[in-house]
Amino acid sequence: MSATSPLATADTDLELWLKQQTDKSLLRFLTCGSVDDGKSTLIGRLLYDSQLILDDQLASLRKESRNRMVGDEGIDFSLLVDGLAAEREQGITIDVAYRFFSTDKRKFIVADTPGHEQYTRNMATGASNADLALVLVDARKGLLTQTRRHSFILSLIGVKHVVLVINKIDLVDYSQQVFDNIEAAYRTFAEPLGFKTLEAIPVSALRGDNMLRPSDNTPWYAGPQLVPYLETIAVGEDRTLAPLRFPVQWVNRPNLDFRGFSGTLTAGIATIGDEVLVAASRKPAKITRIVTMDGDQNRAIAGEAVTLVLDREVDISRGDVLTHPGATPEFSNQFQARIIWMHEDPAFHGRSYLLKIGSQVVPATITSIKFRTNVNTLEHTAATKLDLNEVGTVTIATDKPIAFDSYITGGQTGAFILIDRMSNATLGAGVIDFGLRRAQNLSYQNFDVNRQVRAIAKGQEAHIVWFTGLSGSGKSTVANLIEKRLTAEGKHAYILDGDNVRHGLNKDLGFTDADRVENIRRVGEVARLMADAGLVVFVSFISPFRNERNIARQIAGDVKFTEVYVDTPLEICEARDPKGLYARARRGEIKNFTGIDSPFEAPEHAEIILHGAEYEPAELADQLYARLF
Amino acid sequence: MTAPHNALTHLKALESESIEIFREVAASFERPVMMYSIGKDSSVLLHLARKAFFPSRIPFPLLHIDTTWKFKEMIAFRNRMAEEHGFELLVHTNPEGLAAGVNPFDHGSARFTDIMKTQALRQALNAGKYDAAIGGARRDEEKSRAKERIFSHRNAQHAWDPKNQRPELWRIFNTRLAPGESMRVFPISNWTELDIWTYIYSEQIEIPPLYFARSRPVVDRSNTLIMIDDDRFRFEPGEQPRDEVVRFRTLGDYPLTGAIRSDAGDLPSIIMEMQASRTSEREGRLIDSDSVGSMEKKKQEGYF
Known part of the structure; x- marks a missing residue:
């Protein structure tokens, strides 16, 4: 192989050699395939053949390779790449591992990704930074469910180049028939996935057939060998041909005389003198300098990290995107996207998340789940939620408009992640299909008579008071007492109660997790409308999940919102059992009953806590009134 | 194949990626700090940080955990760099370890490293309330590092949970933290x-x-050449320092860092030697060779 050529003698032209090292191009690829298809062995073989395995590593490998399946070299190549101790014990690859090797022609960064379905998210992670994918197939087994799933994820994430590595060809006696059949089946399957190039190569990673040079064992095969193919394939979609996208990452302000905008061009070319627009404000300016520590440049191309200086004071901050006029990104607060869910807690529509796209972070809600795509069969099915490793097509609304592109044409400016507002976990990743235009036509009317005017007319302040607590904790009793008192004072209040809403507005909803979310969303919206009418709204709902209460708080927006936790222990609520519900739940007649077979997540940051076990309802109402009004 | 006209060479691509990461840290965290260990990786890290923020100065301090057993040349180099490049330099030594006279001779490399490095780092990070600590680790160094995220989450005890890493897609980094947590x-x-x-x-x-070959006083201990950097060194009976032309492939505490015999006196010859060499870089560091997976264990305990 063309491993990086060692410097034979000191006479070698070192300058030239070093220039060759620095001028190499970079190919990032990932390997995917089923559990036993030999991914790790293949990567280990690539590292071994490029002479990157050093003596001390070899010694420790030979030691570890005892009692394992080995090739002629006496080494279990997979040990080179199965990094984490837990993985070595289980003999599988769990996480994405990055590997590096280099030949005379190219540098390679390899993402080794896991095969099991429960690690689909890890595969998507590896694919997100890859230009090319090796899809491994065991020649004895042919295409498997996993092969299809991985190929679908590749196309979802936008990997354009695929090599179908038909591995373990030695174990089918180097049969052309087997190879041809697998290749034909894969081409048929992959056709709708839209890969730009697809090459099938018969190899044995363990024995080295068709890795570096044509194998004598496959005289019928006239195509390229794996390593030479990887060294020469042109993957570089020329991102400089796309319209300029410069997401501002950091405002560079060392002193009063310098104000620059630091960032990396995700697409296009920026040249001194160019007129640029801020995507959000559409404010124009001209580029006067392109600053780097190595000196000013006349232009910067996609992928370069630079600092732009503009000819005039324009309000620009982190999250803004600079573009050329006439080729601006979409700017909207609604779009359709395909998302892959990466967390144990499922995705529900109506739930609020943080969305990060480029350097913009905004609150966002999944407004509808149009369908779930079965990652194994590519079938579309209706869905009310997305579980871990599921892929769905959804519409998303952000709290404020953001600049974005369609992922297929715009690349990075069309990719985003969703973050949990409480735990900060990365929950999912998505690619934008298109903006939803109707969002732009739907601007909120600013009436002259507004909430404040209405509230003042009633001599009060609009306010949502959200009670949460177990069934029988005393929420409604306290709410009733306090409403009476307000009414006596000539104020206007209204109680939204679990029972009155469930019998009317929400009678189509049950008690599954998805229905609970929708239940709370509707009640939150109604409470908000009533508050806009100037009312004091008491919402008396068990609302057992923190996330749902959080959604209600978000829907409330700028309306004053107070969360009141009626903290009455389960034993006492169950002993009271005013409606006999606990008894029925205990008998199994009611499913998903909060406190019995469905959890109650106590608030962590409730503004007010009422201790229902220690005080009478009238005392609680007094306490609350004193705190609220 | 060399890079086509409108594409970045791989070094330029790596440089841009690193600069983007630096800027993301500066923009996303309230109290970042950069670990500075004076070696070649730290030198590259420093260079990239300067590039990322130019013409501004590096907008966060650099922290050196000083075990008091570093080579004297390292300390001189560190102080000169701080002066030349105008960055804020913080130096921390574990005061209890210092008071107890913890040293690599009496306490052994494992305990010494734990007290003077791992615990010292934890002390410094806690005291500074840093929410992001930038380090110079590379994925090609060691197997468990190959799987670590670029933005690697640490709980309030500074521990890494390898099974619960946040997915890291494209170049979108989730930088959000709960109180007390931090990011490496x-x-x-x-x-x-x-x-x-x-x-x-x-x-x-x-x-x-x-890093460059010079004549230096060393003793040979079971094929590891230890340089005598000061008079705290404990000779074994009959041991005599000899001058040999040696250099270091990695820098650390002088009694724990092995030199190699080499004539490579300048950068080109170092690169040449490295290309021909057949042992990996961390071999000279004793902490990795305790047991398989030892680095992973150390990281879970908060080692950088």
């Missing part, structure tokens, strides 16, 4: 040792002279 950030994750050296060469980055 590795801007040169995707660089290899050869990338580091060719970058040092092409950017003419200054590195400590210890």
Whole structure:
């Protein structure tokens, strides 16, 4: 192989050699395939053949390779790449591992990704930074469910180049028939996935057939060998041909005389003198300098990290995107996207998340789940939620408009992640299909008579008071007492109660997790409308999940919102059992009953806590009134 | 194939990626700090940080955990760099360890490293309330590092949970933290040792002279050459220092860092020697060889 050529003698032209090292191009690829298809062995073989395995590593490998399946070299190549101790014990690859090797022609960064379905998210992670994918197939087994799933994820994430590595060809006696059949089946399957190039190569990673040079064992095969193919394939979609996208990452302000905008061009070319627009404000300016520590440049191309200086004071901050006029990104607060869910807690529509796209972070809600795509069969099915490793097509609304592109044409400016507002976990990743235009036509009317005017007319302040607590904790009793008192004072209040809403507005909803979310969303919206009418709204709902209460708080927006936790222990609520519900739940007649077979997540940051076990309802109402009004 | 006209060479691509990561840290965290260990990776890290924020100064301090057993040349180099490049330098030594006279001779490398490095680092990070600590680890160094994220989450005890890492897609980094938690950030994750050296060469980055072969006083202990850097060294009976032409492939505490016999006195010859060499970089560091997976264990305990 063309491993990086060692410097034979000191006479070698070192300058030239070093220039060759620095001028190499970079190919990032990932390997995917089923559990036993030999991914790790293949990567280990690539590292071994490029002479990157050093003596001390070899010694420790030979030691570890005892009692394992080995090739002629006496080494279990997979040990080179199965990094984490837990993985070595289980003999599988769990996480994405990055590997590096280099030949005379190219540098390679390899993402080794896991095969099991429960690690689909890890595969998507590896694919997100890859230009090319090796899809491994065991020649004895042919295409498997996993092969299809991985190929679908590749196309979802936008990997354009695929090599179908038909591995373990030695174990089918180097049969052309087997190879041809697998290749034909894969081409048929992959056709709708839209890969730009697809090459099938018969190899044995363990024995080295068709890795570096044509194998004598496959005289019928006239195509390229794996390593030479990887060294020469042109993957570089020329991102400089796309319209300029410069997401501002950091405002560079060392002193009063310098104000620059630091960032990396995700697409296009920026040249001194160019007129640029801020995507959000559409404010124009001209580029006067392109600053780097190595000196000013006349232009910067996609992928370069630079600092732009503009000819005039324009309000620009982190999250803004600079573009050329006439080729601006979409700017909207609604779009359709395909998302892959990466967390144990499922995705529900109506739930609020943080969305990060480029350097913009905004609150966002999944407004509808149009369908779930079965990652194994590519079938579309209706869905009310997305579980871990599921892929769905959804519409998303952000709290404020953001600049974005369609992922297929715009690349990075069309990719985003969703973050949990409480735990900060990365929950999912998505690619934008298109903006939803109707969002732009739907601007909120600013009436002259507004909430404040209405509230003042009633001599009060609009306010949502959200009670949460177990069934029988005393929420409604306290709410009733306090409403009476307000009414006596000539104020206007209204109680939204679990029972009155469930019998009317929400009678189509049950008690599954998805229905609970929708239940709370509707009640939150109604409470908000009533508050806009100037009312004091008491919402008396068990609302057992923190996330749902959080959604209600978000829907409330700028309306004053107070969360009141009626903290009455389960034993006492169950002993009271005013409606006999606990008894029925205990008998199994009611499913998903909060406190019995469905959890109650106590608030962590409730503004007010009422201790229902220690005080009478009238005392609680007094306490609350004193705190609220 | 060499890079086509409108594409970045791999070094330029790596540089841009690292700069982007630095800027993301500066923009996303309230109290970042950069670990500065004076070696070649730290030198590249420093160079990249300067590039990321130019013409501004590096907008966060650099922290050196000083075990008091570093080579004297390292300390001199560190102080000069701080002066030349105008960054804020913080130096922390574990005061209890210092008071107890913890040293590599009496306490052994494992305990010494734990007290003077791991615990000292934890002390400094807690005291500074840093929410992001930038480090120079590379994925090609060691197997468990190959799987670590660029933005690597740490709980309030500074521990890494390898099974619960946040997915990291594209170049979108989830930088959000709960109170008490922190992030370790590795801007040169995707660089290899050869990338580091060719970058040092092409950017003419200054590195400590210890990397270059010179005549130095050493003793040979079971094929490990230890340089006698000061009079605290404990000789074994009959041991005599000898002057030999040696250099270091990695820098650390002088009694724990093995030198190699080499004539490589300048960068090109170091790169040449490295290309021909057949042992990996961390071999000279004793902490990795305790048991398989030892680095992973150390990271879970909060080692950088």
